């Protein structure tokens with residue numbers, strides 16, 4: 005099997021018809037107005053995209069480029085500029101940042117001083133919440149003892165380490181440049197530097213991987229007692245070389261759908277034996293802490309900086325140009341690098357809220373009412389979304405209570421399928437389109 009967006013059968017067919025989004029290229033004034041009037045609350049999250057890597061993994065769906073020191077330097081300077089541009093635009097909204105997350109690419113590549121500059125630049129224009137979370141994704145080979153101490157000094161207090169697997173052959177198949185020893189050193193260094201909140205990313209559905217070796221991988225990860233373990237299936241997108249490598253038989257295909265399910269539930273059960281409870285259908289934690297950007301990505305308000313970053317103030321959603329050179333040029337001209345933007349209705353945001361809460365296993369009607377000023381049942385009836393929920397209840401995926409809805413054990417895997425299908429058909433499709441052209445007039449997804 006190839007785990008691309010066509011692998012999900014009827015589920016995928018219906019999901020693709022249920023949601024459509026069109027991003028348009030707007031003039032600067034219109035884009036600024038949409039962003040400025042788009043915030044749905046004062047407390048916001050920040051996402052920063054750092055798109056450089058030392059090598060390009062053949063299946064990677066993200067916006068990433070090979071590092072070039074001079075381009076990386078201009079990029080970092082542009083990013084600080086971009087923060088100032090938004091700062092000036094939004095200063096009278098008195099926004100307060102509760103958390104900052106940096107994804108990539110490889111955010112552990114630049115000198116940690118860059119993160120100190122980011123924090124200072126944000127602090128100049130926005131309120132920084134006391135006890136703010138500042139997390140970056142990191143590749144194991146970058147987390148030397150010296151680097152992790154410097155990251156701490158720079159203000160970074162959460163790390164998500166891309167271990168992926170403790171088996172050499174899996175790392176080789178994925179085209180990763182780190183070794184198993186690098187991962188072990190990284191975990192130990194992070195512990196020495198006193199990082200309390202650490203997530204390990206682990207990957208399954210890798211060609212030749214078996215259910216048994218996946219369980220062994222998770223056992224090894226759990227032995228290091230990170231705060232959280234996140235499990236990702238290897239997703240295949242048509243715009244990266246792994247797709248054609250698999251289709252031409254140069255790389256074996258992935259485990260079957262039956263094994264996908266077995267791998268999933270063995271993760272749920274085995275991690276539970278080690279004290280890790282699901283906090284989302286794909287991530288497991290030993291404490292209430294969660295390394296995640298999903299909540300504000302889905303519900304807002306999220307302010308995003310950098311090439312290919314997607315922001316969601318709440319009433320609109322925007323995507324920055326995916327071309328680093330165009331991004332740098334745009335900032336140099338004093339223009340926001342927004343390549344596409346679209347308004348988001350209260351109804352869409354409400355449905356995103358429901359999807360996000362169910363991905364975190366439970367939704368409470370009172371929380372919905374507080375956020376949207378409307379009774380949950382009225383909203384789902386009015387928008388017709390109650391039918392989708394009823395269908396999921398009849399399938400045994402959801403359990404309804406007086407005051408809440410919870411995901412069942414069966415529903416966990418159902419969510420795992422629909423969640424990854426959504427990632428392949430919406431965010432990955434957006435990346436695919438915006439990688440094709442830096443400033444398209446209009447992009448509709450899926």
Ligand code: SF4
Nearest residue numbers: 057060061064108109
């Ligand atoms: S998977 Fe990570 S390290 Fe590999 S190319 Fe993508 S962003 Fe870079």
